[in-house]
Amino acid sequence: MIEVDALDVHYGDFQALFGVSLSLARGRALALAGANGAGKTTLLRALMGAHLPSAGTVRYEGADVTALPPHDRVRRGIAMVPEGRRLFPSLTAEENIKVGAVRAASPDWPLARIYDFLPLAATVRDRRASALSGGERQAVAIARALASGPRLLLLDEISLGLAPGVVEQVYEVVRGLRESGATLLIVEQDLDRALGACDDVVCLLEGRVALTSETAAASREDVVAAYFGTEGPHS
Structure with a gap:
C-alpha cells in the first residue's frame, strides 16, 4: 500500500x-x-x-x-493520529471529530459507526476538548482520523x-x-x-x-x- x-x-x-x-x-x-x-x-x-x-x-x-x-x-x-492528540480545545469532542470529515467525509465511517466503535468518544461528545482526560482525548483523536475514511x-x-x-x-x-x-x-x-x-x-x-x-x-x-x-x- x-x-x-x-x-x-x-x-x-x-x-x-x-x-x-x-x-x-x-x-x-x-x-x-x-x-x-x-x-x-x-x-x-x-x-x-x-x-x-x-x-x-x-x-x-x-x-x-x-x-x-x-x-x-x-x-x-491517509490519516494520522498525531502525538499529543492535537485537538481544538475550544471545540466539543464531536466538533473535533467532524473536522476530520471536512476534506474527505466517508460513508464508511458515519458518526454512528464511529461512536459504536469508540464508545469512550461517544460518552464525551458534548464536552469541550480542553476538559477531557488523556484517554478521552486519544479516543477523540482516533475518531477524528476515522471520520475521513482512511485506508492507511x-x-x-x-x-x-x-x-x-x-x-x-x-x-x-x-x-x-x-x-x-x-x-x-x-x-x-x-x-x-x-x-x-x-x-x-x-x-x-x-x-x-x-x-x-x-x-x-x-x-x-x-x-x-x-x-x-x-x-x-x-x-
Whole structure:
C-alpha cells in the first residue's frame, strides 16, 4: 500500500532521516520503533505530507505522492493520529471529530459507526476538548482520523502518557481496526505492545533503518539491540 524509498529529511541544516526505505502491504500493521530522536515522528510527518523530504520518494497505492500536500493525501485515504492528540480545545469532542470529515467525509465511517466503535468518544461528545482526560482525548483523536475514511492510518505514540487501563482500551481499538481490514503504521515506545499488535517491525536508529523484520521472526532482544545500536543476532 505504501512504499518509502531512500528518504532523506532535513530541518534546515540538520538531517533527521538518512536513506530510509520501508514498505507496508495492505491489511498489515507495522510497528515503528526507536528511541526519542530516532526520526519516527519525522517519518510519519513525511508520509502525511507535513514535512517534505529533501530526497527519495513516497508511493501510495502505486502513485508517487512525495510532493502532495496533506489535504490531498487525506482525500486519497491517509490519516494520522498525531502525538499529543492535537485537538481544538475550544471545540466539543464531536466538533473535533467532524473536522476530520471536512476534506474527505466517508460513508464508511458515519458518526454512528464511529461512536459504536469508540464508545469512550461517544460518552464525551458534548464536552469541550480542553476538559477531557488523556484517554478521552486519544479516543477523540482516533475518531477524528476515522471520520475521513482512511485506508492507511498512522498512529504516533498512541499510549504515551496514558494509564495502563486506558492503554488496554486503546489497543482494543487497534485490534478492532485490524479486524476491519485497516492498514496501520504505529509508533509505540512499549515494545511488547507494539510487537504483539503488529505483523512487521522497523526500528530506526539516529535517522537510519536499523532493523526490518516480521514480528514473528524478530525477538524482543533483536529489536532492543537495534533500538540501542548494540550487537544482536539480526543487527
